[in-house]
Amino acid sequence: MKGDTRRRVLPAAALAGILLLWWLAVALFRIPEYIIPSPLHVARTLFGDFGTIVRNLVPTAVESVLGFLLGNLLSIAVAALFVHQRTIEEAFFPLAIIVRSIPIVALAPILVLLFGNDMAPKVIIAALVCFFPTLVNMVRGLSDVNPQALELMKILSATKGEVFWKLRMYNSLPYLFAALKIAASASVIGAIVGEWIGATEGIGALIIHATYNFDTGLLYAAITAACVFSVLFTSLISFLERRLVKWAPGGV
Amino acid sequence: MTDVVSIGNVSVKFSSDRGETEALRDVSFDLPRGGFLSILGPSGCGKSTLLRVVADLVAPSSGSVSLFGRSPSEARRARDLGFVFQDAALLPWRTVRENVELPLEVGDGARLLEKASKPEDLLDLVGLSQWHRAYPHELSGGMRQRVSIARALVTGPKILLMDEPFGALDEITRDRLNDELLRIWKETGTTILFVTHSIPEALYLGERVLMLAAHPGRVREMVPTRLPSARELSLRESPDFVKQAGELRGILETCG
Numbered sequence: 001m002k003g004d005t006r007r008r009v010l011p012a013a014a015l016a017g018i019l020l021l022w023w024l025a026v027a028l029f030r031i032p033e034y035i036i037p038s039p040l041h042v043a044r045t046l047f048g049d050f051g052t053i054v055r056n057l058v059p060t061a062v063e064s065v066l067g068f069l070l071g072n073l074l075s076i077a078v079a080a081l082f083v084h085q086r087t088i089e090e091a092f093f094p095l096a097i098i099v100r101s102i103p104i105v106a107l108a109p110i111l112v113l114l115f116g117n118d119m120a121p122k123v124i125i126a127a128l129v130c131f132f133p134t135l136v137n138m139v140r141g142l143s144d145v146n147p148q149a150l151e152l153m154k155i156l157s158a159t160k161g162e163v164f165w166k167l168r169m170y171n172s173l174p175y176l177f178a179a180l181k182i183a184a185s186a187s188v189i190g191a192i193v194g195e196w197i198g199a200t201e202g203i204g205a206l207i208i209h210a211t212y213n214f215d216t217g218l219l220y221a222a223i224t225a226a227c228v229f230s231v232l233f234t235s236l237i238s239f240l241e242r243r244l245v246k247w248a249p250g251g252v
Numbered sequence: 253m254t255d256v257v258s259i260g261n262v263s264v265k266f267s268s269d270r271g272e273t274e275a276l277r278d279v280s281f282d283l284p285r286g287g288f289l290s291i292l293g294p295s296g297c298g299k300s301t302l303l304r305v306v307a308d309l310v311a312p313s314s315g316s317v318s319l320f321g322r323s324p325s326e327a328r329r330a331r332d333l334g335f336v337f338q339d340a341a342l343l344p345w346r347t348v349r350e351n352v353e354l355p356l357e358v359g360d361g362a363r364l365l366e367k368a369s370k371p372e373d374l375l376d377l378v379g380l381s382q383w384h385r386a387y388p389h390e391l392s393g394g395m396r397q398r399v400s401i402a403r404a405l406v407t408g409p410k411i412l413l414m415d416e417p418f419g420a421l422d423e424i425t426r427d428r429l430n431d432e433l434l435r436i437w438k439e440t441g442t443t444i445l446f447v448t449h450s451i452p453e454a455l456y457l458g459e460r461v462l463m464l465a466a467h468p469g470r471v472r473e474m475v476p477t478r479l480p481s482a483r484e485l486s487l488r489e490s491p492d493f494v495k496q497a498g499e500l501r502g503i504l505e506t507c508g
Contacts, residue, residue, distance in 0.1 A: 148341035155307055155335050157328060157359035166358060170345045247344040247387050 034214040045217035046224060053206070053225045060203040061229055063119055063191035067126020068183055068233075075131045076176070079138035083168065084160065093139065100132035105193040112197040122194030122202070129190040130183035137179035141172025177241040184233040188226060254321030257283040257306070257411060257443060262315030264301055264469075274468035275301045278315070281462055281474060283445070285320065285410075288437055290458030291447045292500070294508045298469025299447045303413050306445065307335050320410060327411070331355070331364055334404030334442075336414040340396035342388040342403075348375065349384040352402045364407050374402040377436060394425035398432070405440060414446045418453070427485055430456055434483060451500050452488060455479070461500065465507040472507050475500065 019039050025031070026038040033041065046053065082089035108125050115121040145167055153163045195204020203226045210219035264276040275298040283289045291299045304310040305317060308324035319327040327333055342351045352371040355361050375381045378398035388396055397417055404412060418426045430453060437444055448454050454461045455477055465472040478496060479487065487493055 146339075146341055148337040148339060149343065151304075151307075151309055152335065152337070152341055153358065154309060155328060155333055156355050156361065157331075159359070162358045166354070167343065170343065173345075245345075247389060 034216055037216040037220055041217045042220040042224065045221040049218060049221065052218075053221055056201055056203050056206040056222065057225050057229060059119065059199075059201050060188070060191050060195065060226065063122040063194065063202070064126050064187040064229075064233070066119075067123045067128075067190055068130055068187040070123065071127030071130030071187070072134050072180060072183060074127070075135035076138055079135055079142055079172075080164070082139050083142045084164075089139070096132060096135055100136060104128045104132075105190065108193050108197050112194065117198045117200075121197075122191045122199070122204075125194040126187040126190035129186040133182055133186070134176070134179040137175045138172055141175030142168045144175075145171050173245050177237065177245060180237045181234055181241075184237050185230045188230040188233065192226060254318075255285045256318075257285075257287075257320065257445075258316075258318040259302075259306075260316040260318075262302070262305060262312045262317060264298065264305060264310060265313045276305070276312075277468040277470045279464075279469070279471055280315075281471065283443060285443055286441050288444045288446065288457060288459050290454035290461045291445060291464065292449065292451065292454040292461050292504065293464030293469070293472070294466050294504065295449065296469070297464035297466040297507065299464055300415050301469065302464070303335075303415050303445060303447050306411070307333055307413050331359075331361070331407045332410040334407065334409035334412045336397070336400050336404050336412070336417040338416045338419050340388070340393075340400040342396055342399055344388050347385050347387055348380060348391070348399050351388070351399055352406055355403060355407045361407065369406055369408055371402070371406060374405055375399075377405070377439065378402045378432065392425075393421050394429060397421065397429065401433070401436065405436070405442070408440075410443060412442050412444045414444065416447055416449065419449065426450075426453070431483075431485065433457065451497050451504065452493075455493065455497055455500060456483060456488060463500070463503055463507060473503055475503070 023039050026036055037045075082093060104125065107128070108121070111121040111124055115124060142164075149167055150163070153167060158166070191202070192204040192207070195202040196208055199205040203222050206222040207219060210216070210222060259282075260280050262276055262279045263274070266273050266275055279298075279302060281289075291302065293299050301310055305312050306319065306324060308328040317324050319332060322330065322332065324333075343354065346354065349371055352374055356364060356368055372381060372384065375384050378401055380395060380398055380402070383391065383395065388399070391399070401417070418429050421429065433444075433446075434457065446454075446457055448457075456479075458477055461475045461477060463472040463475060464470065479492065
């Protein structure tokens with residue numbers, strides 16, 4: 001097989017193999033359906049309850065995309081501020097690194113208490129899980145500029161704004177996209193966790209509902225829907241990266 | 253005296269945690285308009301610092317710098333200076349042509365548009381007109397350095413400062429670029445300060461060679477090159493060239 005075909009066929013074959021093993025294990029060991037459903041049962045639920053699943057996927061998707069936009073735009077703005085106001089960076093960047101290691105999802109109940117039961121706390125949780133990884137990467141991307149390029153800008157009497165828009169911003173793009181790809185899937189996790197704490201609709205709510213009712217088919221179908229959305233979201237970011245970052249990474 | 257680059261008793265001291273280091277002590281020399289001066293010395297002799305003083309990147313602790321009657325910061329603002337770094341320092345997200353255009357986009361570069369050279373003419377001058385839409389990562393090291401020379405020349409600078417521009421290149425590329433630089437120098441008539449640690453390169457390119465000694469960086473000797481003005485690579489094998497390179501090596505050994 002040619003390289004391109006290999007790259008497509010092999011993972012597809014691996015996935016088919018895993019599904020087959022799963023199906024065989026459930027059938028051979030007579031695992032009861034309320035513990036693990038067979039993949040066929042999940043597929044039937046996925047198509048049978050398609051309307052329910054989509055109805056619940058929409059709010060989760062909206063929350064993660066809004067949270068993604070909010071968290072990343074905010075962290076890009078803060079990173080730009082840090083790079084231009086070193087004192088603020090020295091004061092707050094170490095704090096940001098510490099806060100980054102706090103499991104944000106553990107703060108979810110606090111946010112639900114603060115912002116109520118509707119979309120707002122889920123968006124905020126999704127935004128928070130995006131914020132810190134992007135901030136750390138963005139600060140690095142904006143500051144790790146080729147020192148000779150900075151000297152060049154000085155010789156050209158460039159203003160601070162020109163150094164930012166023509167040098168730092170472009171320099172940060174590969175770092176930014178590395179963070180955005182992680183943030184895309186993290187924002188979906190954030191939204192789902194937010195829905196676990198308190199929601200009547202959304203994939204998180206559907207997961208809780210299905211678990212309490214031992215409806216494993218629906219549980220697995222809901223998780224599959226969330227996975228598919230998360231993969232599509234990440235692929236969209238990768239696509240944008242390929243369109244926007246055409247140069248080879250690393251300085252020349 | 254406004255038709256010379258005049259460096260008078262320039263000293264540069266850097267202070268760090270470990271105390272003060274003297275990078276340059278009492279460096280003086282003159283270079284007439286249109287001249288080509290090679291600056292040669294061992295590492296630690298402050299030759300890059302000297303270039304950075306002229307480029308207004310480092311402020312001298314004492315001494316005077318006059319670039320055709322202007323201070324370094326006036327010359328920088330008037331766009332009298334072009335600088336070529338050791339690594340080409342191209343912006344990887346810009347095509348070759350966009351890199352050459354950068355100096356016209358930043359600062360008050362736009363006002364230079366009328367007197368500026370056309371980027372395509374400069375790419376022609378450095379032999380890269382076919383490559384104007386390529387990105388830097390598609391080019392060899394020598395081609396990147398040619399782009400950075402074109403970028404330095406786009407504003408029509410009165411002084412071209414070159415900091416070991418060919419130091420990272422292989423010898424064949426380096427020889428070829430040496431010849432190209434001489435051709436560009438003759439075509440543009442610009443004044444060039446060229447820092448190198450290669451004796452043959454310093455001798456082949458410069459009309460004079462300023463030799464610096466290290467710790468602290470100071471002038472060891474100003475050596476005029478006694479070579480025919482029409483230079484070609486075979487010159488490097490001539491007895492005159494070999495003899496003078498030997499003399500420079502002798503001086504350089506006392507510089508460390």
